[in-house]
Amino acid sequence: MRLRAVVRRCGGCRVRSLPRMGTAESGAPNGVVADPPLVPCVGAVVHDADGRLLLIRRGHAPHEGLWSVPGGRVEPGESPEAAVVREVREETGLRVRADAAVGRVQIPADDVVYEVTDLACTLEGSDQRPVAGDDASDVMFADAAALERLSCTPRLVETLGGWGVLPR
Numbered sequence: 716m717r718l719r720a721v722v723r724r725c726g727g728c729r730v731r732s733l734p735r736m737g738t739a740e741s742g743a744p745n746g747v748v749a750d751p752p753l754v755p756c757v758g759a760v761v762h763d764a765d766g767r768l769l770l771i772r773r774g775h776a777p778h779e780g781l782w783s784v785p786g787g788r789v790e791p792g793e794s795p796e797a798a799v800v801r802e803v804r805e806e807t808g809l810r811v812r813a814d815a816a817v818g819r820v821q822i823p824a825d826d827v828v829y830e831v832t833d834l835a836c837t838l839e840g841s842d843q844r845p846v847a848g849d850d851a852s853d854v855m856f857a858d859a860a861a862l863e864r865l866s867c868t869p870r871l872v873e874t875l876g877g878w879g880v881l882p883r
Contacts, residue, residue, distance in 0.1 A: 766883030
């Protein structure tokens, strides 16, 4: 069986998303697949005044040592906006304001599927400097040339490019 990606757009919110692999949308046999629980997560798409993208080097599994955008799980009772502000602060020390969602992906793991909503975020103050903390072993603002040299989490660059949010 050959699987192909299908990009969907939510009509009301205009967020672009990709279907999970192994669902009826991806052509699973008989269209029947037991869906594992979804774990709501967020990612932060933060650009500085120079158009560089904020990235963290993951300090823990999965994907330890690879670069990605800051983010993590949405806590019970927490809004995605509050979660992304908290995660950026914990992982980078930066203060941000959460803006609109730029896209959504589903990432299958062992017994769950991480449903990640990436939100654009605006730095609150241009004088801030990122410092790695919490789950991050390093942090940086990367321009397009630097991003090309980094080992990133699977499909990060391709996904962000599809959403039009890569650094300059």
